[in-house]
Amino acid sequence: MEKLFYRPKDAATVLGMSRTAVFRLIRSGELRSIKHNGYRLIPGAALLDYARALETQASKEVA
Numbered sequence: 001m002e003k004l005f006y007r008p009k010d011a012a013t014v015l016g017m018s019r020t021a022v023f024r025l026i027r028s029g030e031l032r033s034i035k036h037n038g039y040r041l042i043p044g045a046a047l048l049d050y051a052r053a054l055e056t057q058a059s060k061e062v063a
Contacts, residue, residue: 005041008033014047025050 003010008026012019022042025031030053032046 002044004044006044006047008040008042011042011047015050 006014008022009019011031012022015022022031026033026040026042031042031050033040033042035041
């Protein structure tokens with residue numbers, strides 16, 4: 001089963017970026033996250049949404 005939530009460190013690995021970059025994306029609102037019992041969690045769907053947004057942005061820049 002695919003993970004439903006990722007900690008920022010794990011999300012950074014999945015996205016191929018640093019943990020600091022993930023927190024920057026969260027602060028800017030580009031990457032959705034929730035806080036639960038003091039933990040920052042990023043839904044797996046939010047990672048997919050962010051990847052799709054990057055692809056859309058990249059295709060607009062090429063055109």
